[in-house]
Structure formats: C-alpha cells, structure tokens
Amino acid sequence: MSEKQDTELIIKEAARDIFLKKGYAGARMQDIADKAGINKALLHYYFRSKEKLFDVIFFEQFGKLIGQVKEGLRGDMNLHDKIEFFVDKYIGLLEQSPYLPLFVINELSRDSERFIDKLKSFEVYPEAASMIGMMMQEMEKGAIKKYHPFHLLMNIMSLSVFPFIAKPMIMTITQVKDEDWKELMADRKEQVKAFIFNALEI
Amino acid sequence: MSEKQDTELIIKEAARDIFLKKGYAGARMQDIADKAGINKALLHYYFRSKEKLFDVIFFEQFGKLIGQVKEGLRGDMNLHDKIEFFVDKYIGLLEQSPYLPLFVINELSRDSERFIDKLKSFEVYPEAASMIGMMMQEMEKGAIKKYHPFHLLMNIMSLSVFPFIAKPMIMTITQVKDEDWKELMADRKEQVKAFIFNALEI
C-alpha cells in the first residue's frame, strides 16, 4: 500500500525532472523510467500515457507558479510592501526552480487551447484586481507616478522573471561566467526593487 | 541554377517556420517538406541532416536577434536617445517576429555547449561596453540614478522582451482576449520608456 504511494511519487519526481528540462516533445518515457529506476511499462501502469503523465506534472508546476503569483498579490499590506513582498517571493521561488517559468511558457505556447479549460480554476483575477485597485488608488492620490496598471504589473513580473528565462542566452551573449552570474543574481532582488520604486516615485 | 537557389530558399523558409514554432525536438522533417511542397529526400539532398538544417536556421535567427541588440547599443546618440532607440527597435522587431526570442532561448537552454564556439563570432561585447561606459559616465556625473550597469541593461531588455515571451502564459492567467492584448501592446513602447526614464531620473 505504501509501495504504491512511493512508486507513484518516485515516478512523478523523475517525470518532473525530465519534463522541466526537456519539455514534452524532448522528453522520453524511457529516460523517465531510467531516472525513476523502474521499468517503462510501470509508467503506463501508473499513468496510462505520456500525455496523461505530462498533464499531471504540468498542472502541478503551473499551480506552483500561479500560487506564488496569487500569494504575492494577496495580503493586506500597503502597495510598497506588496511589491517588495512580490519581488522577493518570486525571485526566491525562481532561484529554487529556475526551469519552472520557461517550462510553463513553452508548453502553453505550444498548445494553450489544450489546457485552457482546466486552467480556469487557477484564476488569479481576484488577487490581481485587488492589487490593480490599490495601484489606481495610489495613482489617484498622487502617491506614485501614473502608469497603466496592466503594464506596471507586467513590468514587475518582467524584471523578476526574465533573467531566469534568458540566462542561457544572456550568458552566451555576454560571456559572463557561472560564478559571475551567481554573484550578479545575488543583487537582483535589491536592484529590481530599487528600479521599481524609483520608477514609481513622484 | 536559379532552381537551386529557389528550392534552397523555399526549404529554409519552411524550416524556419516549423523550427520557430515547434523547436528542434518538436519539429518533423516531414512537416518541413510538406510546408515547402517538396519531397522529404530533397531536404537531405540540400542540408544532409535535421541537425545541419536546424543549425542554419538557428544561426540566422540568432544573428537577427543579436544584430538588433548590437544595432540598438551602437551609435553616437546620448544615453537617453540610445535607450529610446533600443526599446523602439527591439519591441518593433518582436512585433514582427514574436517567436524569435523564445526560440533562441529554448535552444540555447537545451544545449548551449553545442553552440558556444560558433556563437563567439556574434559577440556584442564592444557595443555593450560602450553603452555601459556611457551609463557609468552619466551616473558619475549625477545625471541619472545609480544602478549596476549590468542590471540596468538587463532591466531594459526584460521590459522589452518579456511580454512577447510570456504572452501565452499571461493571456491564460489573466484571460485577456486577443484584441485587448493587441491594444495593450500598442502602448507598450511608451509605457516601457516612461518607466525606464522615471527610474533613471534623479
């Protein structure tokens, strides 16, 4: 009985690893089986097909990403603290799961139709609306500079997420080495927050 | 003779389309042949293997992306105009080639080792150094706020590129419709520039 739980978890961990790194098209069932240390047939015994296994992983990972967004947007802090919290949380998450955003983006980009119904349950609208409302209030008050709230939110996200997505490209282009990158990224949170707050300062 | 040029071009155009949308692993030689309206064997006659064909496309596209970066960084404008020029140019490029950045990022992410030698010829270091030098000068003068130049450059790029990469994800999360997205993106250039300049303003 605990065997079943165990094996299923082991498979899922292996699948997550492979799918995150290689994407759906690049992943091989055999590789997942090997990484899990089991027979390939057992994958199908537990998850029936590559697509079904993939979906399990994808929704889990999507949930993880969205969950962090929602958590970052929610809460009763003032705008400044909210932004600070969001950037810290988000960059923190990506430091631990660097493959996550590119994976989700890729698979949604590949075929968003396929997921669209099942993804509705993850909606962030309430949380986003609350944050946007707060932004507009502050802008009205004249407490911060005026921007289109959608773009402001997009900017916060862009600054937090992009470096993780673009790392291999940036490193190739700039020929920055691994250690230098690490060092640079250690400063990222502070640099992003300063940039945002300065852009908002009236 | 002109046949040869013609066919090669037709194949490359088809290959570009398929590879950009599906990536290396997701692309099928048969699909490329179909799109080009030719026999699959002819692909191999012209390009020998999937990998070789892919490399031709990849380096072309990488060059396009990097070329734009270099062009954006070069020039004898002052910093303000340079940033303006860069953002306009870059977002303009991506409006026309929305698949480009995700494609390059993905394939470099998949296996950057494979390309690293061949990509050295594209180096943007001189142009980047010139821009970074200019930034540091302005910061020293007290003309703009102080940031780590690397992060400032990264921020400019993040704000310009991220929305194009994350479009399917953002649209899914926010349930923004296609027309709304288009409308929002029409403002993007201005919003990004304003955000950057406000963040730099002392």
Next chain:
DNA sequence: ATTTGCATTAACCATTTGGTTAAATTTTTT
C-alpha cells in the same frame, strides 16, 4: 498453505521518424 489481487518486469508490437537509394526527370554542357 492456498488463493487472490496488486505491483513489476521482460519481451514484444505498431507507428513514427530521420535518413538512404536507385531510378526518373530536368537542366546544362558539349
């Protein structure tokens, strides 16, 4: 101890996929 039912595997299967070959067609050269 035997049966029962789930977990696991080895071997196998059908399809897909990148790639090849030999012949046919077209173009270029002589």
Next chain:
DNA sequence: AAAAAATTTAACCAAATGGTTAATGCAAAT
C-alpha cells in the same frame, strides 16, 4: 542532338519511441 550533371521523387530502411501483453513476484486475505 547526345552526353553529362544536377535536381527531384518513390520506395525503402533502421532506429527510436510510445504503448501493450503475458508472465512473474509478492504481500495480504482466506
């Protein structure tokens, strides 16, 4: 016009890949 060279195709091949099956192992229930 004939020969030679280049281009294009139909048919084929071998390996890879997702998936299945039938047998085996194994723990719990009888």
